[in-house]
Amino acid sequence: MKFSRIAAAVTTAALAPAVLIASPAFAAGPDAPAAGHQPAPTTPDQPAPDQAEEDRKTILAIIAHPMASEFMKEAGRKAIADGPQAMRKFIEVDQHKIRIDDYRIAILRLLPAAGPGLKEGINKVLSSGDDIEKLRHFYDVTQHELRDDDNKVEISRLIGTGGPAVKEAGKKALRGTPADRAEFLKTGRFLAQASDDLVELARIDESWDGPILSEAISKLMNGSPTPAELRHFLEVTQYELRDQDNRVAIAKIIDGGGPELVKAGRAALAGTAADRAEFLKTGQHEARAKDQAAKDKAAKDKPTPGKDGQDQGNGSGTGAAPTGNTATTAQGHNGAPLATTGAGDNTTLIAGGAGTALIAGAGLLLAARMRRAGAEG
Structure with a gap:
Protein backbone atom coordinates (compact mmCIF):
# COMPACT_ATOMS: atom_id res chain seq x y z
CA MET A 1 0.00 0.00 0.00
CA LYS A 2 2.82 2.37 0.71
CA PHE A 3 4.34 1.89 -2.75
CA SER A 4 0.92 2.37 -4.45
CA ARG A 5 0.32 5.69 -2.85
CA ILE A 6 3.81 6.90 -3.74
CA ALA A 7 3.18 5.93 -7.33
CA ALA A 8 -0.13 7.80 -7.38
CA ALA A 9 1.46 10.90 -5.88
CA VAL A 10 4.31 10.87 -8.37
CA THR A 11 1.83 10.52 -11.22
CA THR A 12 -0.27 13.42 -9.95
CA ALA A 13 2.81 15.62 -9.60
CA ALA A 14 3.94 14.78 -13.07
CA LEU A 15 0.54 15.57 -14.70
CA ALA A 16 -0.16 18.81 -12.79
CA PRO A 17 2.21 21.14 -14.79
CA ALA A 18 0.80 19.86 -18.07
CA VAL A 19 -2.79 20.48 -17.03
CA LEU A 20 -1.98 23.95 -15.76
CA ILE A 21 -0.10 24.92 -18.89
CA ALA A 22 -3.01 23.71 -21.06
CA SER A 23 -5.53 25.78 -19.12
CA PRO A 24 -6.40 29.11 -20.93
CA ALA A 25 -6.38 31.06 -17.71
CA PHE A 26 -2.96 29.82 -16.77
CA ALA A 27 -1.58 30.37 -20.24
CA ALA A 28 -2.87 33.96 -20.32
CA GLY A 29 -1.48 34.80 -17.00
CA PRO A 30 -3.13 36.63 -14.12
CA ASP A 31 -3.96 39.69 -16.24
CA ALA A 32 -6.01 37.77 -18.91
CA PRO A 33 -9.74 38.76 -19.23
CA ALA A 34 -12.34 36.47 -17.83
CA ALA A 35 -13.77 33.79 -20.04
CA GLY A 36 -16.38 35.03 -22.46
CA HIS A 37 -14.86 38.52 -22.78
CA GLN A 38 -11.99 37.79 -25.24
CA PRO A 39 -11.57 40.27 -28.18
CA ALA A 40 -12.36 39.01 -31.65
CA PRO A 41 -9.34 37.53 -33.41
CA THR A 42 -7.73 39.56 -36.21
CA THR A 43 -8.13 36.71 -38.81
CA PRO A 44 -11.08 34.47 -38.08
CA ASP A 45 -10.79 30.81 -38.91
CA GLN A 46 -12.55 29.78 -42.27
CA PRO A 47 -14.62 26.62 -42.13
CA ALA A 48 -13.73 23.93 -44.74
CA PRO A 49 -16.04 24.00 -47.80
CA ASP A 50 -18.83 21.47 -47.98
CA GLN A 51 -17.56 19.33 -50.91
CA ALA A 52 -20.79 17.38 -51.24
CA GLU A 53 -22.81 20.55 -51.68
CA GLU A 54 -20.37 21.88 -54.26
CA ASP A 55 -20.56 18.61 -56.20
CA ARG A 56 -24.34 18.72 -56.12
CA LYS A 57 -24.34 22.23 -57.63
CA THR A 58 -21.84 21.17 -60.28
CA ILE A 59 -23.99 18.21 -61.30
CA LEU A 60 -27.11 20.37 -61.48
CA ALA A 61 -25.28 22.75 -63.84
CA ILE A 62 -24.12 19.85 -66.03
CA ILE A 63 -27.58 18.36 -66.49
CA ALA A 64 -29.08 21.82 -67.15
CA HIS A 65 -26.81 22.36 -70.20
CA PRO A 66 -28.65 22.43 -73.58
CA MET A 67 -26.44 19.62 -74.88
CA ALA A 68 -27.23 17.36 -71.93
CA SER A 69 -29.11 14.30 -73.09
CA GLU A 70 -31.81 12.54 -71.16
CA PHE A 71 -29.27 9.86 -70.30
CA MET A 72 -26.92 12.52 -68.85
CA LYS A 73 -29.75 14.02 -66.83
CA GLU A 74 -30.84 10.67 -65.50
CA ALA A 75 -27.29 9.69 -64.51
CA GLY A 76 -26.74 13.05 -62.77
CA ARG A 77 -29.92 12.80 -60.72
CA LYS A 78 -29.03 9.27 -59.71
CA ALA A 79 -25.57 10.35 -58.56
CA ILE A 80 -27.07 13.09 -56.38
CA ALA A 81 -29.45 10.60 -54.85
CA PRO A 112 -30.42 12.30 -92.97
CA ALA A 113 -30.41 15.94 -94.11
CA ALA A 114 -26.70 16.10 -94.93
CA GLY A 115 -25.24 16.74 -98.37
CA PRO A 116 -22.29 14.82 -99.83
CA GLY A 117 -19.62 16.98 -98.18
CA LEU A 118 -21.20 16.90 -94.74
CA LYS A 119 -21.74 13.13 -94.91
CA GLU A 120 -18.08 12.61 -95.68
CA GLY A 121 -17.09 14.84 -92.75
CA ILE A 122 -19.41 12.98 -90.37
CA ASN A 123 -17.97 9.61 -91.31
CA LYS A 124 -14.45 10.95 -90.89
CA VAL A 125 -14.92 12.46 -87.42
CA LEU A 126 -16.81 9.46 -86.07
CA SER A 127 -14.06 7.10 -87.20
CA SER A 128 -11.30 9.25 -85.69
CA GLY A 129 -11.87 8.10 -82.11
CA ASP A 130 -13.41 9.50 -78.94
CA ASP A 131 -11.60 12.82 -78.67
CA ILE A 132 -14.20 15.01 -76.99
CA GLU A 133 -12.62 18.23 -78.30
CA LYS A 134 -12.72 17.01 -81.91
CA LEU A 135 -16.31 15.95 -81.56
CA ARG A 136 -17.30 19.25 -79.93
CA HIS A 137 -15.51 21.33 -82.59
CA PHE A 138 -17.11 19.37 -85.41
CA TYR A 139 -20.58 19.81 -83.95
CA ASP A 140 -20.17 23.48 -83.07
CA VAL A 141 -18.14 24.66 -86.11
CA THR A 142 -17.21 22.20 -88.85
CA GLN A 143 -20.68 20.89 -89.61
CA HIS A 144 -21.88 24.40 -90.49
CA GLU A 145 -18.95 25.01 -92.85
CA LEU A 146 -19.52 21.72 -94.65
CA ARG A 147 -23.26 22.32 -94.91
CA ASP A 148 -22.69 25.70 -96.52
CA ASP A 149 -20.33 24.12 -99.06
CA ASP A 150 -23.06 21.60 -99.93
CA ASN A 151 -25.59 24.42 -100.23
CA LYS A 152 -23.38 26.25 -102.71
CA VAL A 153 -23.16 23.14 -104.88
CA GLU A 154 -26.93 22.61 -104.78
CA ILE A 155 -27.67 26.25 -105.64
CA SER A 156 -25.28 26.08 -108.59
CA ARG A 157 -27.14 23.00 -109.85
CA LEU A 158 -30.49 24.79 -109.58
CA ILE A 159 -29.13 27.78 -111.47
CA GLY A 160 -28.02 25.47 -114.27
CA THR A 161 -31.45 23.84 -114.68
CA GLY A 162 -33.88 26.53 -113.51
CA GLY A 163 -35.78 29.26 -115.28
CA PRO A 164 -34.97 32.98 -115.30
CA ALA A 165 -36.39 33.71 -111.83
CA VAL A 166 -34.57 30.76 -110.23
CA LYS A 167 -31.29 31.75 -111.88
CA GLU A 168 -31.52 35.33 -110.64
CA ALA A 169 -32.45 34.41 -107.06
CA GLY A 170 -29.82 31.65 -106.93
CA LYS A 171 -27.00 33.93 -108.05
CA LYS A 172 -28.01 36.47 -105.43
CA ALA A 173 -27.90 33.78 -102.73
CA LEU A 174 -24.42 32.69 -103.79
CA ARG A 175 -23.19 36.24 -103.32
CA GLY A 176 -24.78 36.43 -99.85
CA THR A 177 -24.15 34.80 -96.48
CA PRO A 178 -24.51 31.15 -95.41
CA ALA A 179 -27.87 32.14 -93.90
CA ASP A 180 -28.95 33.60 -97.27
CA ARG A 181 -28.08 30.34 -99.02
CA ALA A 182 -29.90 28.26 -96.44
CA GLU A 183 -32.98 30.49 -96.75
CA PHE A 184 -32.92 30.26 -100.55
CA LEU A 185 -32.93 26.47 -100.41
CA LYS A 186 -35.64 26.45 -97.73
CA THR A 187 -38.14 28.88 -99.29
CA GLY A 188 -36.64 31.22 -101.89
CA ARG A 189 -36.16 28.58 -104.56
CA PHE A 190 -39.84 27.60 -104.44
CA LEU A 191 -41.07 31.17 -104.76
CA ALA A 192 -38.76 31.74 -107.73
CA GLN A 193 -39.82 28.42 -109.26
CA ALA A 194 -43.48 29.43 -108.94
CA SER A 195 -42.79 32.55 -110.97
CA ASP A 196 -41.14 30.48 -113.70
CA ASP A 197 -43.97 27.93 -113.59
CA LEU A 198 -46.61 30.58 -114.26
CA VAL A 199 -44.72 31.65 -117.37
CA GLU A 200 -44.44 28.04 -118.52
CA LEU A 201 -48.17 27.43 -118.02
CA ALA A 202 -49.00 30.45 -120.18
CA ARG A 203 -46.70 29.14 -122.91
CA ILE A 204 -48.31 25.68 -122.83
CA ASP A 205 -51.80 27.15 -122.97
CA GLU A 206 -50.89 29.21 -126.02
CA SER A 207 -49.35 26.29 -127.93
CA TRP A 208 -51.82 23.50 -127.05
CA ASP A 209 -54.99 22.89 -129.05
CA GLY A 210 -56.75 20.41 -126.75
CA PRO A 211 -59.70 21.87 -124.80
CA ILE A 212 -59.28 19.77 -121.66
CA LEU A 213 -55.75 20.90 -120.81
CA SER A 214 -56.39 24.51 -121.81
CA GLU A 215 -59.44 24.75 -119.59
CA ALA A 216 -57.55 23.32 -116.61
CA ILE A 217 -54.66 25.77 -117.11
CA SER A 218 -57.05 28.73 -117.19
CA LYS A 219 -58.77 27.57 -114.02
CA LEU A 220 -55.46 27.10 -112.22
CA MET A 221 -54.00 30.47 -113.22
CA ASN A 222 -57.18 32.35 -112.34
CA GLY A 223 -57.10 30.90 -108.84
CA SER A 224 -54.47 31.31 -106.13
CA PRO A 225 -52.23 28.26 -106.60
CA THR A 226 -49.39 27.52 -104.20
CA PRO A 227 -45.87 26.86 -105.52
CA ALA A 228 -46.38 23.16 -104.75
CA GLU A 229 -49.66 23.07 -106.73
CA LEU A 230 -48.05 24.71 -109.75
CA ARG A 231 -45.15 22.27 -109.67
CA HIS A 232 -47.46 19.25 -109.38
CA PHE A 233 -49.55 20.46 -112.30
CA LEU A 234 -46.49 20.81 -114.53
CA GLU A 235 -44.87 17.56 -113.44
CA VAL A 236 -47.97 15.34 -113.30
CA THR A 237 -51.38 16.79 -114.11
CA GLN A 238 -50.58 18.34 -117.47
CA TYR A 239 -49.52 14.99 -118.91
CA GLU A 240 -52.70 13.30 -117.73
CA LEU A 241 -54.80 16.02 -119.36
CA ARG A 242 -52.70 15.95 -122.55
CA ASP A 243 -53.46 12.25 -122.87
CA GLN A 244 -57.18 12.88 -122.44
CA ASP A 245 -57.06 15.43 -125.26
CA ASN A 246 -55.10 12.97 -127.40
CA ARG A 247 -57.74 10.27 -126.91
CA VAL A 248 -60.44 12.63 -128.12
CA ALA A 249 -58.37 13.63 -131.15
CA ILE A 250 -57.64 10.00 -132.12
CA ALA A 251 -61.31 9.06 -131.87
CA LYS A 252 -62.19 11.87 -134.30
CA ILE A 253 -59.40 10.88 -136.73
CA ILE A 254 -60.37 7.22 -137.06
CA ASP A 255 -64.08 7.97 -137.38
CA GLY A 256 -64.76 7.12 -141.05
CA GLY A 257 -61.07 6.45 -141.80
CA GLY A 258 -59.54 3.70 -143.94
CA PRO A 259 -58.78 0.22 -142.63
CA GLU A 260 -55.13 0.89 -141.76
CA LEU A 261 -55.95 4.22 -140.08
CA VAL A 262 -58.68 2.62 -137.97
CA LYS A 263 -56.44 -0.28 -137.05
CA ALA A 264 -53.53 1.95 -135.99
CA GLY A 265 -55.80 4.35 -134.10
CA ARG A 266 -57.48 1.60 -132.11
CA ALA A 267 -54.09 0.13 -131.20
CA ALA A 268 -52.97 3.55 -129.95
CA LEU A 269 -56.13 3.95 -127.86
CA ALA A 270 -55.47 0.57 -126.25
CA GLY A 271 -51.79 1.37 -125.65
CA THR A 272 -49.89 3.85 -123.51
CA ALA A 273 -49.92 7.65 -123.43
CA ALA A 274 -46.66 7.56 -125.39
CA ASP A 275 -48.31 5.34 -128.03
CA ARG A 276 -51.10 7.85 -128.47
CA ALA A 277 -48.72 10.77 -128.77
CA GLU A 278 -46.68 8.86 -131.35
CA PHE A 279 -49.80 8.02 -133.37
CA LEU A 280 -50.75 11.68 -133.57
CA LYS A 281 -47.22 12.69 -134.49
CA THR A 282 -46.35 10.07 -137.13
CA GLY A 283 -48.53 6.94 -136.91
CA GLN A 284 -51.66 8.46 -138.40
CA HIS A 285 -49.77 9.71 -141.46
CA GLU A 286 -48.17 6.32 -142.04
CA ALA A 287 -51.57 4.60 -141.77
CA ARG A 288 -53.16 7.09 -144.20
CA ALA A 289 -50.36 6.42 -146.68
CA LYS A 290 -51.02 2.68 -146.48
CA ASP A 291 -54.74 3.21 -147.09
CA GLN A 292 -54.00 5.43 -150.10
CA ALA A 293 -51.56 2.89 -151.53
CA ALA A 294 -54.16 0.13 -151.23
CA LYS A 295 -56.72 2.36 -152.92
CA ASP A 296 -54.38 3.19 -155.79
CA LYS A 297 -53.51 -0.47 -156.30
CA ALA A 298 -57.17 -1.47 -156.38
CA ALA A 299 -57.93 1.21 -158.95
CA LYS A 300 -55.02 0.06 -161.13
CA ASP A 301 -55.98 -3.63 -160.95
CA LYS A 302 -59.69 -2.99 -161.70
CA PRO A 303 -60.67 -4.77 -165.01
CA THR A 304 -61.69 -2.48 -167.88
CA PRO A 305 -64.80 -3.71 -169.87
CA GLY A 306 -64.04 -4.47 -173.57
CA LYS A 307 -60.50 -5.70 -173.12
CA ASP A 308 -61.36 -9.35 -172.41
CA GLY A 309 -63.40 -9.99 -175.59
CA GLN A 310 -66.65 -9.20 -173.86
CA ASP A 311 -69.29 -6.70 -175.06
CA GLN A 312 -67.46 -6.06 -178.37
CA GLY A 313 -68.87 -5.46 -181.88
CA ASN A 314 -71.72 -3.41 -183.19
CA GLY A 315 -74.32 -5.41 -181.31
CA SER A 316 -75.16 -9.05 -181.66
CA GLY A 317 -78.83 -8.92 -181.01
CA THR A 318 -78.24 -9.75 -177.36
CA GLY A 319 -78.75 -6.26 -176.01
CA ALA A 320 -75.00 -5.62 -175.48
CA ALA A 321 -73.81 -2.08 -174.86
CA PRO A 322 -72.24 -0.14 -177.69
CA THR A 323 -68.56 -0.64 -178.39
CA GLY A 324 -65.95 1.51 -176.72
CA ASN A 325 -64.91 2.11 -173.06
CA THR A 326 -68.15 1.91 -171.15
CA ALA A 327 -66.62 1.96 -167.63
CA THR A 328 -68.14 4.56 -165.40
CA THR A 329 -66.11 6.15 -162.60
CA ALA A 330 -67.76 7.95 -159.74
CA GLN A 331 -66.67 11.57 -159.83
CA GLY A 332 -66.61 14.42 -157.42
CA HIS A 333 -67.33 18.01 -158.41
CA ASN A 334 -63.85 18.43 -159.86
CA GLY A 335 -63.89 15.21 -161.86
CA ALA A 336 -61.58 13.38 -159.44
CA PRO A 337 -62.50 9.95 -158.01
CA LEU A 338 -64.43 10.15 -154.73
CA ALA A 339 -62.45 9.22 -151.62
CA THR A 340 -63.23 5.98 -149.85
CA THR A 341 -64.28 5.86 -146.20
CA GLY A 342 -62.58 2.73 -144.95
CA ALA A 343 -64.30 0.06 -147.05
CA GLY A 344 -61.47 -0.31 -149.54
CA ASP A 345 -62.27 0.15 -153.29
CA ASN A 346 -65.43 -1.96 -153.32
CA THR A 347 -67.45 1.24 -153.54
CA THR A 348 -65.72 2.20 -156.80
CA LEU A 349 -66.22 -1.27 -158.27
CA ILE A 350 -69.86 -1.32 -157.28
CA ALA A 351 -70.39 2.12 -158.79
CA GLY A 352 -68.74 1.03 -162.07
CA GLY A 353 -70.82 -2.17 -162.26
CA ALA A 354 -74.00 -0.24 -161.60
CA GLY A 355 -73.19 2.18 -164.43
CA THR A 356 -72.61 -0.68 -166.89
CA ALA A 357 -75.89 -2.33 -165.87
CA LEU A 358 -77.80 0.90 -166.45
CA ILE A 359 -76.37 1.25 -170.00
CA ALA A 360 -77.14 -2.38 -170.85
CA GLY A 361 -80.69 -1.95 -169.56
CA ALA A 362 -81.19 1.11 -171.72
CA GLY A 363 -80.05 -0.86 -174.78
CA LEU A 364 -82.53 -3.64 -174.12
CA LEU A 365 -85.33 -1.11 -173.65
CA LEU A 366 -84.47 0.52 -177.01
CA ALA A 367 -84.42 -2.84 -178.85
CA ALA A 368 -87.79 -3.80 -177.39
CA ARG A 369 -89.31 -0.53 -178.58
CA MET A 370 -87.91 -1.05 -182.10
CA ARG A 371 -89.40 -4.51 -182.32
CA ARG A 372 -92.72 -3.24 -181.13
CA ALA A 373 -92.70 -0.45 -183.69
CA GLY A 374 -91.90 -2.91 -186.55
CA ALA A 375 -94.75 -5.20 -185.57
CA GLU A 376 -97.18 -2.33 -185.56
CA GLY A 377 -96.00 -1.16 -189.01
Missing part, protein backbone atom coordinates in the same frame (compact mmCIF):
# COMPACT_ATOMS: atom_id res chain seq x y z
CA ASP A 82 -26.68 8.06 -54.18
CA GLY A 83 -24.53 10.43 -52.13
CA PRO A 84 -21.11 12.15 -52.06
CA GLN A 85 -19.03 9.29 -53.47
CA ALA A 86 -21.40 8.74 -56.41
CA MET A 87 -21.46 12.48 -57.15
CA ARG A 88 -17.66 12.68 -57.17
CA LYS A 89 -17.43 9.69 -59.54
CA PHE A 90 -20.02 11.24 -61.83
CA ILE A 91 -18.08 14.50 -62.02
CA GLU A 92 -14.64 12.94 -62.51
CA VAL A 93 -15.51 9.97 -64.77
CA ASP A 94 -19.07 9.31 -65.81
CA GLN A 95 -20.02 12.70 -67.23
CA HIS A 96 -17.12 12.66 -69.70
CA LYS A 97 -18.01 9.24 -71.07
CA ILE A 98 -21.66 10.19 -71.39
CA ARG A 99 -20.80 13.49 -73.11
CA ILE A 100 -18.72 11.67 -75.75
CA ASP A 101 -21.66 9.39 -76.49
CA ASP A 102 -24.02 12.39 -76.61
CA TYR A 103 -21.87 14.18 -79.20
CA ARG A 104 -21.55 11.06 -81.32
CA ILE A 105 -25.32 10.59 -81.28
CA ALA A 106 -25.94 14.26 -82.09
CA ILE A 107 -23.53 14.08 -85.04
CA LEU A 108 -25.15 10.91 -86.33
CA ARG A 109 -28.51 12.69 -86.34
CA LEU A 110 -27.13 15.16 -88.89
CA LEU A 111 -26.84 12.44 -91.54
